[in-house]
Amino acid sequence: MGLFMHKQFWRLGFSLLMAFWLGLGALVSPAAALTTEQKLVSEVWRIVNRTYLDETFNHQNWAAVRQKTLSASFDNNQAAYQAIQKMLKSLDDPFTRFLDPEQYRSLQVNTSGELTGVGLQIALNSQTGKLEVITPIAGSPADKAGIRPRDRIVKIEGIATQNLTLDEAAARMRGPIGSFVTLLIERDGEGEREVRVTRDRIALNPVVAELRSSPDNQPVGYIRLNQFSANAAMELAHAITNLEKKGAAGYILDLRNNPGGLLQAGVEIARFWLDSGTIVYTVNRQGIEGSFEAFGPALTQDPLVVLVNQGTASASEILAGALQDNGRAQLVGETTFGKGLIQSLFELSDGSGLAVTIAKYETPKHRDINKLGIKPDKVIAQEAITREQIATNADQQYQAAMELLTGKSAG
Incomplete structure (x- = not known):
């Protein structure tokens, strides 16, 4: 028997709570x-x-x-x-x-929906100190060049990244549309290779949604969320509403290679699926726990399976953890990235900015996932597939999610 048999009624809950602050720092005296x-x-x-x-x-x-x-x-x-x-x-x-x-303005543009460059989400691996790819943005020059999650960027235009900050590395990869940047990429089992990427305008369309048919001809809403940008919650709400009108009887939410973004967007999107319950706990240096709650009803009662992998990070992990711990969804795929720290963004008096780690987060069951990630309910390893093969018969994780959702073999 598939999950379609277990429905409850949900509708939209919306939050105005902010978890990513923009503010002026204190001035010194005298x-x-x-x-x-x-x-x-x-x-x-x-x-x-x-x-x-x-x-x-x-x-x-x-x-x-x-x-x-x-x-x-x-x-x-x-x-x-x-x-x-x-x-x-x-x-x-x-x-x-x-x-x-300049870097502060670029970060604001990035979270608002558009930027120019190669289209890589990057992070410094806190254990190795290496510059690591979280994920290439869908359809970006980096994506088309075959750069994958967990690839290490060893050099940018011949400059060793071990000598660069995260923002300096990002700035070196940005540039005019049509210009080139050469990256030295290191990949497990393959050594190092040089990749020449053409910069372009990167459109950060956060949501892809369409109605699919399951093996037993049940209508399934497939939603891929690429990033938690400022417009992600609104776009995802529209997607769910439209799929409900078309008769979706269940959903697959694809968070693979979603590097996160605004925590506020992750909390709001969790509320679309949850009728009640805690979404995430935040813990600051005093040990004080704050929490974000779902106050429902949610947008849909239909069963849900969430796809995750090593590129699922930060706000994506908050959403996945909230849905898993509340029993709202089953997770399919691979253990997630493991970024459980929250940064606050401050605007300084001269127009520069400061990102500060101000808290860590825990899932509703008080799991600290930093450096550990979230293990899915059903672990499915997957060979590399092309962008065009995502959510097709070649996508083993997608097929496993469909089978779990409907209780029938997708073979």
């Missing part, structure tokens, strides 16, 4: 005692001092770090930026980072 550049350094120090998750600041005297940094003289903003980066590097947290005004 103002007259510090230069403009020193004020910026002190502004960054105070935000970290007030909000950073690790109250030991990587087992160092954070006040002494401030005193040492401010003892130097800064001739210009660039000198201050370098001092700030050095100060933050002492925290040994790749996610707590300074963004110059």
Whole structure:
């Protein structure tokens, strides 16, 4: 008997709660005692001092770090930026980072829906220190060039990435449409190879949705969510509503190679599926737990299977964990990426930005998934497939999800 036999009624719940803040940092005092550049350094120090998750600041005297940094003289903003980066590097947290005004604007564009470059979502692996691909964006130049999740980027235009911050690496891959960038890629079992990628405009269309037929001719809504951008929740709500009108009797939600994005979007999307229950717990350095709840009813009562893999990260893992722990969905695929830290984004007084790890999250059953990931209910390994083969007969994970949803063989 398939999951179609177990229906409950759900409708939309919407949240205005924010988990990704944009705000000004505190100004230093007395103002007259510090230069403009020193004020910026002190502004960054105070935000970290007030909000950073690790109250030991990587087992160092954070006040002494401030005193040492401010003892130097800064001739210009660039000198201050370098001092700030050095100060933050002492925290040994790749996610707590300074963004110059151009990088800060680029990050805002990225989460709003469009950017120019090669189309890679990247992260620094906290265990190896290597620059790692979370996923190429669907249809992007990097995707077409065959770059895959978990590939390591060793060099960008001959520059070793071990000497670059995450944002410096991203900036080197961006550039004018039609220009080229050469990447040295390392892959498990294949060694290193050079890839030349043509930059282009990257459209971040977060949702792909269509009505499919199961092996027993049941109408199934297939939804692929590529990123938790600012418009993702609205687009996904429209997709579910339209598929409900077309008679969908169950859903497959594809979160494979979704690198995450805005936590707020992940919480809102969880509410589309959940009638009640906790979505995620957040824990700051005081150990205080906040939580986001579903207050339903949800958009649909229909059964749900969620597809995940190693490229499923961050906000995607929050959504997958919420649906799994609440018994709303079964997960199919491979263990997820394992990013369980939450960053807050602050706008600084000169137009630059600061991303700070301010909390970690736990699933509704209090699982800490950082560096561990979420194990699916049904583990299905998969050979590499092309973009065109996703959600087809060549897609073993998709076929397993369809079989689980309907209780019938998809063979």
